Amino acid sequence: MINLVIHLFLFSIALASVEYLNQSGSAADLPASCKQIKLAGRSHGNVIYYIRDSNMISYPVYCDMTLGSGGWTLVASIHENKIRNTGGEVFSEPAEYDAVNGALNLKLPVQMKDFKVEWLTMVRRTYNGEIPAPTWKIRKGDRVNLKLVNNLELPQKVLPLNKFRLPNTTNIHTHGLHISGEEPQDNVFVDVGPGQSYNYYYQINEDQPAGTFWYHPHLHGNTLFQVL
Numbered sequence: 001m002i003n004l005v006i007h008l009f010l011f012s013i014a015l016a017s018v019e020y021l022n023q024s025g026s027a028a029d030l031p032a033s034c035k036q037i038k039l040a041g042r043s044h045g046n047v048i049y050y051i052r053d054s055n056m057i058s059y060p061v062y063c064d065m066t067l068g069s070g071g072w073t074l075v076a077s078i079h080e081n082k083i084r085n086t087g088g089e090v091f092s093e094p095a096e097y098d099a100v101n102g103a104l105n106l107k108l109p110v111q112m113k114d115f116k117v118e119w120l121t122m123v124r125r126t127y128n129g130e131i132p133a134p135t136w137k138i139r140k141g142d143r144v145n146l147k148l149v150n151n152l153e154l155p156q157k158v159l160p161l162n163k164f165r166l167p168n169t170t171n172i173h174t175h176g177l178h179i180s181g182e183e184p185q186d187n188v189f190v191d192v193g194p195g196q197s198y199n200y201y202y203q204i205n206e207d208q209p210a211g212t213f214w215y216h217p218h219l220h221g222n223t224l225f226q227v228l
């Protein structure tokens with residue numbers, strides 16, 4: 001079912017220019033229900049449509065046009081929870097590092113940065129002072145030379161593995177890449193302490209499927225703390 005919904009969502013993106021299948025324009029111009037779309041003969045089948053409530057707030061729904069009423073399922077919780085976008089940070093595309101001639105050479109500093117979101121200032125450990133962190137664009141068979149530079153400072157808090165500890169020591173772990181778990185590739189037991197750096201080298205497999213993957217710190221005892 002999840003696959004089905006994702007498929008339909010992608011389908012709706014593909015048809016984004018079609019009426020009611022995107023959110024462009026005024027919410028007041030949107031229909032109030034799936035039934036209204038169906039009765040007006042504007043149906044594009046069982047996909048995700050934008051409709052609006054009586055307060056002219058738009059929200060996405062999945063309409064099942066095979067039902068006489070044009071039945072619907074809530075897609076996002078925005079409507080029910082009355083969550084509105086009242087400001088906050090404007091999304092900015094993260095920096096991109098693109099491999100050149102089969103190699104991506106990059107330096108990733110780990111550093112503190114304050115982020116203000118409306119009234120709240122969050123102090124965070126970041127890659128490159130950015131949230132979200134930079135995107136790496138690599139291809140199958142590429143080599144990645146990654147210098148992880150830990151610019152965090154003492155103090156340390158030394159406790160056994162998996163207790164909350166070493167808040168300023170770090171490392172990097174990737175998801176979805178078929179690479180070795182041994183140094184200098186993706187060994188999650190590498191410790192890069194405050195003021196230290198580490199040179200990772202990843203050899204991307206020739207059969208690596210395309211995808212969107214994730215990298216994050218994975219030091220046991222502080223992973224959650226640093227990922228947040």
Ligand SMILES: [Cu+2]
Pocket residue numbers: 173175216
């Ligand atoms: Cu992970």
